[in-house]
Amino acid sequence: MIARGEAVYQGTLRQRRLATLVGLALLLACLLAAAWVSEVRPTTLAEGLPRAGEYFEKLLPTLRWATLLADSETEGSLAAWFYRLDSWAWLLFETANMAALATLMGVAAGLLLAFPAARNLGAGTVAVQLARRGMEAMRTVPEIVFALILVWAFGVGPLAGILAIALHTAGACGKLFAESIENTGLGAWDGVWSAGGSWPQACRFAILPQVAPNLLSYALLRFEINLRSASVIGFVGGGGIGQELYTVIAQNYYEEISAIVLLILLAVASIDLLSERLRHAVIGRLA
Amino acid sequence: MLELQALTRRFDTTTAVDGVSLTVPAGQMLGIIGRSGAGKSTLLRLVNRLVEPSAGRILAEGRDVTALHGWALRAWRRDCAMVFQQFNLVQRLDVLTNVLVGRLAHQHGLRRALVLLTGTFSAAERAMALAALDRFGLAEVALQRAETLSGGQQQRVALCRALMQAPRLILADEPIASLDPMNARAVMEALRQVNRAEGITVLVNLHHLDTAREYCDRILAMQAGRVVFDGRPEALDAARVRDVYGITEAEFAAEAAAAQQRAAVA
DSSP: OHHHHHHHHHHHHHHHHHHHHHHHHHHHHHHHHHHHHTTOOHHHHHHHHHHHHHHHHHHSOOOOSTTTTSOTTSTTOHHHHTTTHHHHHHHHHHHHHHHHHHHHHHHHHHHHHHHHHOGGGOOOHHHHHHHHHHHHHHHHSOHHHHHHHHHHHHOSSHHHHHHHHHHHHHHHHHHHHHHHHHTSOSHHHHHHHHTTOOHHHHIIIIIHHHHHHHHHHHHHHHHHHHHHHHHHHGGGTOOSHHHHHHHHHHTTOHHHHHHHHHHHHHHHHHHHHHHHHHHHHHHHHHO | OEEEEEEEEEOSSOEEEEEEEEEEOTTOEEEEEOOTTSSHHHHHHHHHTSSOOSEEEEEETTEESTTOOHHHHHHHHHHEEEEOTTOOOOTTSBHHHHHHGGGGGGOOHHHHHHHHHHOOOOHHHHHHHHHHHHHTTOGGGTTSBGGGSOHHHHHHHHHHHHHHTOOSEEEESSTTTTSOHHHHHHHHHHHHHHHHHHOOEEEEEESOHHHHHHHOSEEEEEETTEEEEEEOGGGSOHHHHHHHHSSOHHHHHHHHHHHHHHHHHO
16 A cells, blocks of 8 residues: 555656656747847847946046045036036936825825725726726836827926826726725625715725725835836936936936936935835834 | 515525514514524615615515615615624724714715715714713723724624614614623613613514513514514513424523624634
8 A cells, every 4th residue: 555655656746747847848948939039149148248338337437536525627526427416406306296296196096996996895897897997007008108198298397207107106006905995894884884874985984994004005105116217207208307317318428327327326215215114104103 | 663574585595584574663672583594684684775685575664665775775774773793893993983974874965075075073973972972981982993992892882873873773783792791781781771762673683582581572583584483572481492493492592602602703
């Protein structure tokens, strides 16, 4: 009996190993095929890499120890590298502003859509489908694409960027909100419902207080993500620091590129840290 | 007066409530007993229209409740307040607001929209809620979150919410099944008091025969969705229980206790 059991065990083990090997071989074949189709060739990679390094070398500012802290007129000083710090700082502020506004608008819209989209609240098939498909459309289209369209409609500037990010945020947050609502117990819902409450009243009083901490946490996380989005949305004319970055890249002002990228990195990192702290504080206080 | 006519509710394979006909005069305290799955809960939910009937009618003062929808339906729900086994309070909301939820169906027009937006009720409504809480010794905890209260306190808050609806009828679905004996007594006393003082009709589902006998004017026994006994409490003696359920009263009580245990664990 034991011998038979061992044989069966060995048999299944062999089978499983074989399946794994076949799977891995298939995966490798797929990868190679994908690389060939997308023209990823080792030779191209080897040729291109040094050029990327060259570009980064060009980006490096010329700094000299002797004049490092001199004014912006002197070659080789930090001040000369960041000679337009005032306008860049303003652009960064505008970028953060865009992210904040877009997050607020997007979260508000997402919240309104999340209730009909949540399957457990019984908003009716038509409303559920409309809300779900609408949010899907909003989040599957990348912000950049929305921005391109909106720039055409509203002209170059922050408004197009804000609306583009807000649209994407509404779709992305709305889905998370709806899932959060679907995970809530319906006891309180029955309570309000049985007292003669209407659908909006039940949403407001039975569901919203229960999911609010979760929703707030998602919204703050979205703010962090939107900050990064707002930094690049300017590439297509959506306002903020991205627009400036695009200009200097297009005109090969190498030192300015590195200065702006460094500024964006610093700003995003510091706001990331701040917002993360804020988020945890809020969760801690509400939970 | 509440009248049920051949009320039936079928779920996929089972018939939870099977042709129940019943007349409840105003001001009566009716205890409904039965084992788990006898259809007691569905019966009360049918009356409140939380569950739609498959057949039959519900008449209140001669008006067909089963035909109501929209605003009229919500007004009916307001008039027949429900109290649940699991209290069904909004756990993260303060006690006062939980009680004020009972006023939602009394608001109209602009004020209704305003309360919906801001979540703030009028001073008169707050005073009413505080008075209701004070009546059951809960005024002190009015600003605490519902989740910080004991089960007995939560059930009394739920009763306050029900009273804020100014109902003609209270439907209590196993209101004491999740409570310890002392809290169970307090909640039953409160229900009884409401019934006596305000003349509100009470339909209460109970696991325990003793509780039903002690507090109710009339007892309805259910088994597999049907009414198997309907009469005065003293008529439901030990012999009758054995007749109706095929088990002794002690066995019935043990089964009820076990079901209660399961409910507490769940």
